[in-house]
Amino acid sequence: xxxxxINKHFVLPFRLFYPPFKSFNNNMLPLVVxxxxxxxxxxxxxxxxxxxxxxxxxxxxxxxxKRSVKGQxxxxxxxxxxxxxxxxxxxxxxxxxxxxxxxxTERLSTTIDGMKIFYACTDKMDPVTSYVxxxxxxxxxxxSGLDGNPQATGNIGGSLDLRLRxxxxxxxxxxxxxxxxxxxxxxxxxxxxxxxxxxxxxxxNGGAFYRHADNYRTxxxxxxxxxxxxxxxxxxxxxxxxxERNIAxxxxxxxxxxxxxxPALNMxxxxxxxxxxxxxxxxxxxxxxxxxxxxxxxxxxxxxxxDDTHRPDVEIHMDMPGLSRTAGFYSLLTASSxxxxxxxxxxxxxxxxxxxxxMYPGGAAPMYMVTWPDVGxxxxxxxxxxxxSLTDKQSLRLSTKLAWQRQHLNNDEGYHALKVFFPLMxxxxxxxxxxxxxxxxxxxxxxxxxxxxxxxxxxxxxxxxYGYYLNNTFDQYDYIGNPHLKNESAVExxxxxxxxPISSLSFKIxxxxxxxxxxxxxxxxxRLSAMTVGAEGVKxxxxxxxxxxxxxxxSAQWAPARWLRFDAALSYAHGSDNEGDALPLIAPFGWSxxxxxxxxxxxxxxxxxxxxxxNRNGEKYGEQSTPxxxxxxxxxxxxxxxxTARAGIENLFDRYYHTYSDWCGIPQKGRNIYVNLNFDx
Amino acid sequence: MxxxxxxxxxxxxxxxxxxxxxxxxGAPEIEIPGITFDGDIDCCSAEEALQxxxxxxxxxxxxxxxxxIDGKYDITAYSSAGEFHTGYNEIxxxxxxxxxxxxxxxxDISNITPLMYMIKMDKEHSTAVGAVENFDNGILAVKRGWxxxxxxxxxxxxWTLSYDATVLDGRGTLERxxxxxxxxxxxxxxxxxxxxxxxxxxxxxxxxxxxxxGTNAIRAYISKKSAQMTTPYALANEVFTVEIDPRxxxxxxxxxxxxxxxxxxxxxxxxxxxxxxxxxxxxxHLTIKDASGNIVAGGDxxxxxxxxLYWDVTY
Numbered sequence: 003x004x005x006x007x008i009n010k011h012f013v014l015p016f017r018l019f020y021p022p023f024k025s026f027n028n029n030m031l032p033l034v035v036x037x038x039x040x041x042x043x044x045x046x047x048x049x050x051x052x053x054x055x056x057x058x059x060x061x062x063x064x065x066x067x068k069r070s071v072k073g074q075x076x077x078x079x080x081x082x083x084x085x086x087x088x089x090x091x092x093x094x095x096x097x098x099x100x101x102x103x104x105x106x107t108e109r110l111s112t113t114i115d116g117m118k119i120f121y122a123c124t125d126k127m128d129p130v131t132s133y134v135x136x137x138x139x140x141x142x143x144x145x146s147g148l149d150g151n152p153q154a155t156g157n158i159g160g161s162l163d164l165r166l167r168x169x170x171x172x173x174x175x176x177x178x179x180x181x182x183x184x185x186x187x188x189x190x191x192x193x194x195x196x197x198x199x200x201x202x203x204x205x206x207n208g209g210a211f212y213r214h215a216d217n218y219r220t221x222x223x224x225x226x227x228x229x230x231x232x233x234x235x236x237x238x239x240x241x242x243x244x245x246e247r248n249i250a251x252x253x254x255x256x257x258x259x260x261x262x263x264x265p266a267l268n269m270x271x272x273x274x275x276x277x278x279x280x281x282x283x284x285x286x287x288x289x290x291x292x293x294x295x296x297x298x299x300x301x302x303x304x305x306x307x308x309d310d311t312h313r314p315d316v317e318i319h320m321d322m323p324g325l326s327r328t329a330g331f332y333s334l335l336t337a338s339s340x341x342x343x344x345x346x347x348x349x350x351x352x353x354x355x356x357x358x359x360x361m362y363p364g365g366a367a368p369m370y371m372v373t374w375p376d377v378g379x380x381x382x383x384x385x386x387x388x389x390x391s392l393t394d395k396q397s398l399r400l401s402t403k404l405a406w407q408r409q410h411l412n413n414d415e416g417y418h419a420l421k422v423f424f425p426l427m428x429x430x431x432x433x434x435x436x437x438x439x440x441x442x443x444x445x446x447x448x449x450x451x452x453x454x455x456x457x458x459x460x461x462x463x464x465x466x467x468y469g470y471y472l473n474n475t476f477d478q479y480d481y482i483g484n485p486h487l488k489n490e491s492a493v494e495x496x497x498x499x500x501x502x503p504i505s506s507l508s509f510k511i512x513x514x515x516x517x518x519x520x521x522x523x524x525x526x527x528x529r530l531s532a533m534t535v536g537a538e539g540v541k542x543x544x545x546x547x548x549x550x551x552x553x554x555x556x557s558a559q560w561a562p563a564r565w566l567r568f569d570a571a572l573s574y575a576h577g578s579d580n581e582g583d584a585l586p587l588i589a590p591f592g593w594s595x596x597x598x599x600x601x602x603x604x605x606x607x608x609x610x611x612x613x614x615x616x617n618r619n620g621e622k623y624g625e626q627s628t629p630x631x632x633x634x635x636x637x638x639x640x641x642x643x644x645x646t647a648r649a650g651i652e653n654l655f656d657r658y659y660h661t662y663s664d665w666c667g668i669p670q671k672g673r674n675i676y677v678n679l680n681f682d683x
Numbered sequence: 684m685x686x687x688x689x690x691x692x693x694x695x696x697x698x699x700x701x702x703x704x705x706x707x708x709g710a711p712e713i714e715i716p717g718i719t720f721d722g723d724i725d726c727c728s729a730e731e732a733l734q735x736x737x738x739x740x741x742x743x744x745x746x747x748x749x750x751x752i753d754g755k756y757d758i759t760a761y762s763s764a765g766e767f768h769t770g771y772n773e774i775x776x777x778x779x780x781x782x783x784x785x786x787x788x789x790x791d792i793s794n795i796t797p798l799m800y801m802i803k804m805d806k807e808h809s810t811a812v813g814a815v816e817n818f819d820n821g822i823l824a825v826k827r828g829w830x831x832x833x834x835x836x837x838x839x840x841x842w843t844l845s846y847d848a849t850v851l852d853g854r855g856t857l858e859r860x861x862x863x864x865x866x867x868x869x870x871x872x873x874x875x876x877x878x879x880x881x882x883x884x885x886x887x888x889x890x891x892x893x894x895x896x897g898t899n900a901i902r903a904y905i906s907k908k909s910a911q912m913t914t915p916y917a918l919a920n921e922v923f924t925v926e927i928d929p930r931x932x933x934x935x936x937x938x939x940x941x942x943x944x945x946x947x948x949x950x951x952x953x954x955x956x957x958x959x960x961x962x963x964x965x966x967x968h969l970t971i972k973d974a975s976g977n978i979v980a981g982g983d984x985x986x987x988x989x990x991x992l993y994w995d996v997t998y
Binding site (some may be wrong): 361365417421 | 896936938955959961
């Protein structure tokens, strides 16, 4: 149920000096964070890639790319929020679910350095972005829409690739850094350490991070119960150049979140643990139109244990563990010739998803059910992209992927349970999906015009096809998967215009339209009775003949002087189903403004952002309307030798608010003061 | 079952031929503890005996019901746990020749008569009993009957059971052997009665512990209380339909779809289909209709909106 608990404690508005802050000088030095200076690892295609957006997590060379004002101490979620077209669905203060172009996980691809990874929680408490830490990453790159990265499958809304932070060959021979961050609201503490070594033939880098937060306070000073979290992360990368043109690399990430509260849900998380590893081999070609050929094998394991033992008034105690295991490979060949560049990728993976639920009614026998019937998905795909430079003013980007998959239900109990609802189902399914997208860019003086089109399809997710009585607190319905679902497909049209009349002033407007066929969403099934106590009823996933999602963004940048810059952005989106009714979780009108002042190594910024009222809420789908809000913030950073300090105030006026994407309307953080320190040894 | 037996025969054959010098032109030699195969045509062949032997390994002897006939034959009774509980119980009988220990090929068990003596009222009554039949058309050497006990043994009353047996030339009767009928644990109620007109009927649910999550065949018997209470209650001749509405009381009366009402089969049993969406306690609310579709029992709306006539099954 959408009830969150707030403790009515008043908190002093400016509680700047927390004990952790004071103790920093004494004993926190060994835990300080590191930040490695790296040359950009982004492949630079000669043609501008309009659909690509990137946020730089770690970088010391100011390339003008997007970065969080909080620096590396920012959470993955805060980094993600810097990206265009991205919003975050928040169920607590940890593990936010990114949406791209107003589409959630089902319609997105998320990869880590091209590796497939699948979340293990039937309630989507653990988007895969929650199994890495900012310090693991160099950049997060986003391909909007159907033009996905080569490893992406099923990306209708977009594809995120979290690019790992590797020291690389021939970099600084030794570096180490430490970081510490503190936030007043929720007493968030972040500590991190990084170290790297690099030679011509070898590199290695690694780090460890720790985050801890207590319950945060909403605007007005009330404590939001069950909004705490704790996370430990360690990673290591190594590369070995065994001949001049042949490189082997290994990566490993361990990530464990414990005691994570989800104020928007009925349950918390006792443990969410990810083990992610890969080995790759890269051959670099010389004097050839071929550039490189990289083959990577990888495996990861995600374990997710929910916990309701700390909640008051639990009707029935439940155990709900989930396990996701994936192994796979990809092999990527890149080439370039005469201003054109090409990528060819083959990939395959096998994923097993199992989740079950045991309920303990007082005194009576435990009740057990399998909620994800140990689904084994074997998927193989072939992808290609081409960036063609037609003339010096025109370019064309093409991308395509074809994927085939086989799904087998390995758990008989779960299979037979689902068969009650679908007597004709089998335990083996095959799907073929594909996508193709093209974008054309034309530069006319100060104006850059881009137009694109694409078509793509996706297979139903395990939840959509085989999920079993999964309670959705958003609309209070139990969801049953539908093994007879057809693939969902969409046609995308997009266009953007950038106008830079003078070098200090630029405007950009872009829009995208997604027209879906066989849109997958829960359909009311009044003949079935809910399982969850208190649920409104049952929905079964079904194909809706068509649906539409449209997005429009406008941004402007003006730098009247070298030391002053103004940014403004507006966004609007529209989603409707086959009956013209609003789809849920579509962003209302949003705006942001900021002014940045720069003087040498000092930078200060004032910003404001807000949303209009969400009137067009998906009422049919259980979505409530959301009032308008705005918040303001201040931030500053200063680099003093090896030390970089960042500080700021978020939600300056301590507004009590929630956004359309705050699950069950849980309120956002009230006023928050942060101080982040970065020290390079 | 058949497949398994054949497999085990070949396994035993392998083992025995490997270490047996009594070579019968390569024919497989079967050995069963306690049984001498002497070519007696009244008794099972080695292959048949092995099937019987394998089966009785899966059940347990009820020692109270053993019967010796003329010093030549032994009747042994089995149930799934070697004991009885309220509701439906299967009883299996096997006859052996004392001399060879081998199973007699065919024999008869009749007049199974359970009786409860109720101390306070100084009265006796019987309970629902099914006809004895061959366990399997292939194995005549095992007989199966069933008794559905309406109540458990207690300080207030005790059960006895009698039956007659005919084995080849011998006849015998087990007279009022004392037996214990245990109560079922909480969450298990497999026998219910209802009244239609002046008659009382008993609804015996068959072996619900075999159920799994998913679709299950549901079987039951409807027996009619005899005019003479001490006469075992036979299957009712009247034809009913038993509609089922399975619910989970611990889950806000969560239900399952596509259940099929129990209807009478040629063998006198009632069969339908029940769908179970998870394990745990299921309360199966019942509506009994007569041949013309009139509700004769259950199907009433209690405060919770469900029939007051129900079975409880926990699996």
